Amino acid sequence: MRWISIRRPLSRILLLHFGRLSEIVFALPACSAVRERFPDARITGVATPWGCELLALSGVVSDCWPITSTHPADLLLPWNALEAIQAMGELRERRYELAIDFHPSGGTILIALAAGVRARLAAGRPEGFAGLFFNVWRVPEDPRRHLVDRYLDALRALDIPPTARIPTVRTDPEADERFERWLRAQGVEPGELLIGLSPEADPSATPWPWDRFRDLAQRLVAHFCARILTVGGERPTRRGLPKGTLRVRARALRELASALARCALVVSGDAGAGHLAAALGVPTLMLGCASTRRPLGDEHRFVERAALDRYSVERVFEMASEMLGRSRTATLFRS
Secondary structure (H helix, E strand, C coil), X not given: CCCECCCCXXXXXEEEECCCHHHHHHHHHHHHHHHHHCCCCEEEEEECHHHHHHHHHHCCCCEEEECXXXXXXXXXXXXXXXXHHHHHHHHHHCCXXXXXXXXXXXXXXXXXHHCCCCEEEECCCCCHHHHHHCCECCCCCXXXXXXXXXXXXXXXXXXXCCCCCCCCCCCCHHHHHHHHHHHHXXXXXXXXXXXXXXXXXXXXXCCCCHHHHHHHHHXXXXXXXXXXXXXXXXXXXXXXXXXXXXXXXXXXXXXXXXXXXXXXEEEEECCHHHHHHHHCCCCEEEEEECHHHCCCCCCCEEEEHHHHHHCCHHHHHHHHHHHHHHHHHHHHHHC
């Protein structure tokens, strides 16, 4: 394989990311840097349906191509093959000049090759022989650096300097209106304090026990007269949560974003919902994440996974109370 270097303007770029939602959130600063470097380019995102929604809400892509699975075996299934062939044909007709793959896999490599993209950059570390299919030089990855910075480092191959380090995303106004109507239907008063709880954790993360989340919710309601919103995950609502707790069952990412944006604080495990809340600018207390995956921004706090066992409900409650106080004071000043 001959390594190539790209220093010229590009007009058609493909962004591929089939990692978890949290990882796509961390890729947003790199995607924004690509957009700023090539403001007039047609940038197409290829991701899961929720990943495509996230890229669209961030405003970095011109259009998006949702694909449920990139596993080669899934792409070749009879009921998927025709759709995959049509998709690859259309992507090939667009003549993309560069593909940036944030989560390299056999499926994403197949998509880039089938689309005829000649220049291919792995923004995430390729595993095994996958590295043989990428031909744009990239700096060696340092696993000690935050994932946001590792993605940004990879763009040095394209002479793209980092412009912003904190992931940011906006909500959809129509989804915001629908969520406000839903809140009114549930009896939530205007201005009522909402606190989001998302106990879920990605497989590599350390979860905080559910019973501690439950006890924390009871304390927050008792001390702040707050309404609890449980978000994220597919588990059924569990007993023991305070009376009046609302469960958000979002069918689309834009619905989840609108629910999280309405909260004054989100307490979460290291998973997509918590990282999405942080990107929305909602003060987020993340429990059990690695320092390389912590939410970025002064308004957020986190507890590393190695120290999580030492954090009682009382200690986390104190942290949440402090964050709520700062959040409400900032709101008063803004108003």
